[in-house]
Amino acid sequence: MRVLDNIRVIDVSIAMSGPFAAQKLADLGADVIKVEPIGGEWQRHVSAGGAAGNRVNASFLSLNRNKRSLSLDLKSEEGRAVLYELIAEADVFLQNYRPGVAARLGVDYDTLREIKPDLVYVSMSGYGEDGPYVTRAGQDVLLQAMSGALHSAKRAGEAPRPAPFFLVDAFAAYSAFEGALAALFHRERTGEGQLVRVNMLDAIIAAQMQEISVRTVGGVRQEPSEQIHAHSYIRAPYGVYPTRDSFLAISFAEADVLGQVFADPRFDAYDSERDGFRLRDEISALVTEHLATQTTEHWLRVLGDAGVWVGPVYSYEELLEDPQVKHNGSFVEYEHPTEGLVTTPGFAFDLVGTPQSVERPAPVNGQHSREVLREIGIPEDRILALLASGAMHQDAELGADPDPTA
Secondary structure, three states: OOOOOOOEEEEOOOOOHHHHHHHHHHHOOOEEEEEEOOOOOHHHHOOHHHOOOOOOOHHHHHHOOOEEEEEEOOOOHHHHHHHHHHHOOOOEEEEOOOOOHHHHHOOOHHHHHHHOOOOEEEEEEOOOOOOOOOOOOOOHHHHHHHOOHHHHOOEOOOOOOOOOOOHHHHHHHHHHHHHHHHHHHHHHHHOOOEEEEEEHHHHHHHHOHHHHHHHHOOOOOOOOEOOOOOOOOOOOOEEEEEOOOOEEEEEOOOHHHHHHHHOOHHHHHOOHHHHHHHOHHHHHHHHHHHHOOOOHHHHHHHHHHOOOEEEEOOOHHHHHHOHHHHHHOOEEEEEEOOOEEEEEEOOOOOOOOOOOOOOOOOOOOOOOHHHHHHHOOOOHHHHHHHHHHOOEEOOOOOOOOOOOOO
16 A cells, blocks of 8 residues: 555646656555646647657656546536536646636536535645736746856856756645645644645745744845855855866865875965855865866765765766666666656655555556546446547547446
């Protein structure tokens, strides 16, 4: 048994943040039914890096394992009627429509709680349900830029560089996942459902709890560095530095230790706690000078032996081969019916007594439409009528057999 066995989630979300949150619930055992438009969810048609796949691109595949796909036209009365019947037997509903769209479709919280009073309804947005930015596009890099975070790593005179992955989407997904679990726990205690609201702006602000508090409480401004430095509020050296053959990450090294390793008396003038922030450009310049003289392998060994916190700078290929990553089982492999052997990141935490696993590969659009409707008691003649009217789509190749006795 898994933690969320017998919990049913209706996921109508698109892109990354919503599907990722729903996938995390699915990994814990929830029966996540991904309700997609007839043409399939948006992410099916947008392939990051051009990784289009055979029938399922890498982007969609990575965010939708352990789910079933039901393809409905929610703009039709017949499609909404089916959704309402699903809601009557569901525990969680998750959407990340633009503000106002859920109400227009008739799937807003007030409407659905009339059908299922103890429903946990998770609503995700870019900037909030209302307010001056309610119509703005909630896209990751826009919110990274707005969050203030990018000024903490920029070098003076250079443009800030966004994180090279969808950082805000990930934090919003984890926030929605956390909110859904909290609301389910509340319902377990009280029998009450509730509305859980998550927006990307608040998620990325909250993630900077320490950094922003240094500014708002301590009054310390973000000041860009002339030299390499990865964080405005961390003392030097801190960041990724070039070596003779590649790069090295270094963190919180004491000046006296660096002086001994580099055999450079200039480090004797610095007190790490006093000068590491105030004189970080001077210290970083000296570190850069010395690291360029030897290979990364050399400095990993020599600085590591001296107790300095150092590490390699990996590509994804190198990450996959790392012995600790392999030991941890950080990646999972499984067979997909159209994409073959799939390797993706696994799970962010272990539940030793009730471990997470991949039970279902990411579905093709409408793969489980008949299966899901049969489970909630919809008769076969109505299923056939839904298919004939175009209010529902069933994948012809991988979908359930039309014979309900099969």
